[in-house]
Structures are given as structure tokens and as C-alpha cells.
Amino acid sequence: MGRMMLKNWLALLTAVFIGLSLAVISIVPPSPQGLDTPDDQFSSARAMVDVRMIAAAPHPTGSEENAKVRTYLAGQLTALGMDVDISASTLPEKALARLNRWSGQSKTEQPIYNVIGVLPGADRTKPALLLMAHHDTVWASPGSADDTVGIASILEIVRAVNETGQPARDLIVLFTDGEEVGLSGARHFFSENPLRNKVGAVINFEARGGGGTANLFQTSEGNGDAARLFARAVRQPSGNSAATYIYRILPNDTDLTPALKGDYAAYNIANIGKAEYYHSPKIDADALSESTVQHMGSQGLDLTRALLSADGFPRKKPDATFFDLFGLWTVIYAPVWGWAFLGVTLLCYILPLRRDMLRKDTLVGAVKMVGFMVIGGVVLFGLNALSGGGSGADYYDRLAAIPRLEAVAGLTIFAVFFGTFGRSQLSENGVLGATLPLFILAVAGQSIAPTATYFISLTVLLCAIATFIRRSKQTETYGQWISAAVAAILIGYMVSFGHLLMLGVGPDLPSVAILPAALAVLAILPLWRGLPKRVVTVASIASLGLAIAIALWIRLDPIASTVPLY
Ligand SMILES: [Zn+2]
DSSP: OOHHHHHHHHHHHHHHHHHHHHHHHHHSOOOOOOTTSOTTSOOHHHHHHHHHHHTTSOOBTTSHHHHHHHHHHHHHHHHTTOEEEEEEEEOOHHHHHHHHHHHTOOOSOOEEEEEEEEEOOSOTTSOEEEEEEEOOBOTTOOOTTTTHHHHHHHHHHHHHHHHTOSOSSOEEEEEESOSTTTSHHHHHHHHHOGGGGTEEEEEEEEEESSSSEEEEEEEOSSBHHHHHHHHHHOSSOOBBHHHHHHHHHSOOOOTHHHHHTSSOEEEEEEEEOOGGGTTOTTOOTTTSOHHHHHHHHHHHHHHHHHHHHOSSOOOOBOOOEEEEETTTEEEEEOTTHHHHHHHHHHHHHHTTOOGGGSSHHHHHHHHHHHHHHHHHHHHHHHHHHHTTOSTTSOHHHHHHTHHHHHHHHHHHHHHHHHHHHSSSOOOHHHHHHHHHHHHHHHHHHHHHOTTTOHHHHHHHHHHHHHHHHHHSTTTHHHHHHHHHHHHHHHHHHHHHHHHHHHHHHTTTOGGGGHHHHHHHHHHHGGGOOOOOHHHHHHHHHHHHHHHHHHHHHHHHSOOOTTSOOO
């Protein structure tokens, strides 16, 4: 092996190692903070005391346990210096039918109770900030995550806020009832309760699973100002405008849905991870990841403080493009910048244009990239069907299979990469060709949904800059290392992004994982030197075989012990 070749493999392996480390940094929530955490900061250990009390037993709407939790919460809010009101209403018919189905009873009426606390601010004429979470659970689930993680986070946030003196404006806490049977408590508050007119901004806290990072996944429409405030204030951020865009299209609802009809600046933060515990009878306080509580609470506290002290609440402005970079900080810009990025991308390819650019290997690169995406997408679709996905599958059993579905996706991507790009090194023209389909996707994305497709335009931009440097005579010596740095960043981002995609839609649409995979592949192509035919064939067949075996395992194993009991 020549020295140049060795340097190349070293650059590639370094990029992969740093990339995977960056992915771990963004996928793993921050460390829990103990009982000795300074009083004005968020401590997951303190919040866990409430989690243990509240999630001691399942407490669905109308149950005796629910009444106990309600009393406990009212006591906690009073102890925090809040004026407490228990606001009663009745469960709508459809919601009651669902509750009756769960309980096997045939009640004709069911009262529900929102627990509301008001912490008076220095200026009571200012619009108030509302923090909300639901205090009911689904049937037979202790619900330490859904939504005790939200309730306990709010209690700890208010406690920390109290430590720094009276807030500038009113802080209202709303613990809703009947969320799991049709958002009933939230619907009542936002249509009937006079306090709704005092509210100017809302943060809702939710849970989907027993762990993972907490993410800003939904905002009010016209989030330009709101997202900028989040970007400025939140120190361990997680969330992006692709998620907020996609969530607007999906039919899913939380307590924030009725709030979004009002004219509020609104944020929805939920943890996503350990998906097998979603609505599970097994999600007690011990099964909940404490680091998840810390991540939800620290973001919630930063956001709460910023909103309480803001002169005015965020106003409707055109949506922003934003995303957290490895959970370390938030990148935010107006979507129109995407066009500038695409312009610079074009220039980086056109400026060093030589006559030999549009040769056969350009076409080969383009065909290989399209092949990678199409074959990868089709194989992922097929393996999902083989694993028992599709209509008729148990929704919660599929959620429990997500880690294995991610393994299937990873192995498939590996196999298809080896099959398409494995054997040979692409020339610079070939890399240019491979960029082309993704550049077209970036232009289409920028035209249709720029806030959702930033990761495509930024990828082609970074790769184009690296290509420009590699192709320039003055800089080609360290061009390889620039490419390695770009590859590290993009591998890190795309692995964590793909992980969130799999958690969000993986059991139904695993084929979407091929898009972040293609973008990461684009970044490593300049470093890829090709492997002997036999190595490539063995690697490709072995990983595909393993993917098939795992898919069959998912199909044939008994239904997960964590699935809900209703
Ligand atoms: Zn919930």
C-alpha cells in the first residue's frame, strides 16, 4: 500500500470515528444533575422525587389514583406559592366512550379536573406564560414518562424560577386531565377558561417513550421570532425545523393542538426514545431515563426564563430554518439563505470547471448515487415488510422493534453502499456526478419546503467547498483533510438525524433513512479508495444476510412484553 493510499484510509477512518462520536454526543441526553445542584438550576434528581410520587400507579382519567395525583399536584403548586384552582368539566361523549372501553364500565358521565396554578408576576398586566402537561395516563400504565416527565419538569422549573425572585410577568401552570382520551382538559381550557385570554405564550411538555433526548418538535405558525428566542436562550438544545415542518403535516395531536388555534407563541417539547415504553404498563419511575428528565427540564427552564423576562412575547414572523448542532448549539437563519448556499455550491463546481468535467465518469457517479438511493429505499421497504411491518401490525410491538429496525437499516445501507460504490474510487468527475442528484433534490426542497430540507442544501454546500479546495492547485495538499472534516461533521449529523427519523417514522417508513445515508455517503466518497472485489462481495452479502436475519427475528418473535394492556 502506498503512503498516499495509507493517508487516505487514515483520513477516512478518522472521519468515521469522529463522526460517530459526534452522533453519540447528540443522541445521548446530558447527565442527570443531583440533589446538590444549585437551587436556581434544574435538577433531575429533585424532579425524580415527584416522578416517584406521581407514577406510583396508573392514574387514568376518573380513577381513584388520578384523584390522589390531583391532590398531590395541587399541594405542590400551593407550596410553590401559586394560587391554585381545580377546574372541573365533563368528558365529551366520544372521550367517555373510549374511557368506558378501557375500564369495561358503562358510565354515562365523567367529570375531569384541570389543576391550574398562577404565580403572580411583578407586572400583572403583561400577558402570561403558560406551562402545561397532562396529569392523566392511559389505562394500566404508571406513565412515569407520559406525561409525568412533563409534570415533574414543570414543578422543578417553577421551583428554580422562584429562586431568582418574582418573575416579571404571571406564570401559569396547567396540568390537564383527559389528554389520553381526546385532549379533553386542554380543549376545555382553551375554549372556556377565562385565563386563556391572559396567556400570551405556551410551552407544552410531552413524552413518546421512556428515554432519549427531549426535542422541540412543534411550534406555533410563523415561528421566526419564537425559534430565535429558543436558539438564544436554550443551552442544551435539541430540535429542528424539519421536525416542526413534518409534524405539521402528520395527523398526530397533543394538548398543544387546541392551543394552536389561539394567537399564542407556542412550543412543544417531547422526549423520543426507548419507544417500547410508550403507553406501556412497564414504564414506572425506574424505567424512565433520568437524563431524559434533565434534558427536558434544562431546555424548559432556559426557555421559561427567557420568555418570563422578555419585553414582549415572540410575534408571528416568517418561519425560520433552525437545527441543533450535536445538541451543543442552535443554528438558525432565514430560509432564503438556502438559495445563497445553493448558489455558492454551483460556483464551487463551476469555477474550477475544465473541459474534461462532463465525461463518462460524471454520468457513472450520478447513476451510482441514484442507484444507491433507489435500491436502498426498495430493500428497506422490502425488509420492513419481511419484518412484519405494514397494515395489521401491532403499533406498539413495532415501536419495541425500533432498535432492531435501526440495525436492519444500518446493515442495509452498508450492503448497498458496498454494492454500488465499494469496488472503485470515484474520480473528481465521478464525485461531481454523485452530487448532481442530491443537488437537484436540494433545489426542489428549497423551492417547496426550505425549512424542512436545510440538511440537503447544507450538505451539498459543504461538499462543494471541500471539492473546490481539493481541486485548487494551491490547496490540494490539505484538501484531503478538509474532506475528512466535512465527512466527520456530516456523518455525525446524518447518523443522529437518521436515528430521530427512525424513532419518528421508522416502523412505517424506514425507506426515508436512505436520504441521510446518501448525504453521508456523498461526504465520504472523496476519501473512498475502493476495495478488492472479493472483500466487497463478502461484506455486501454478509451485511444483507444479517439484515434479513434480524428482519425475520422481528417477525417471528412473540409480541413485546411492554405493549399496552388495552
Ligand atoms: Zn402524553
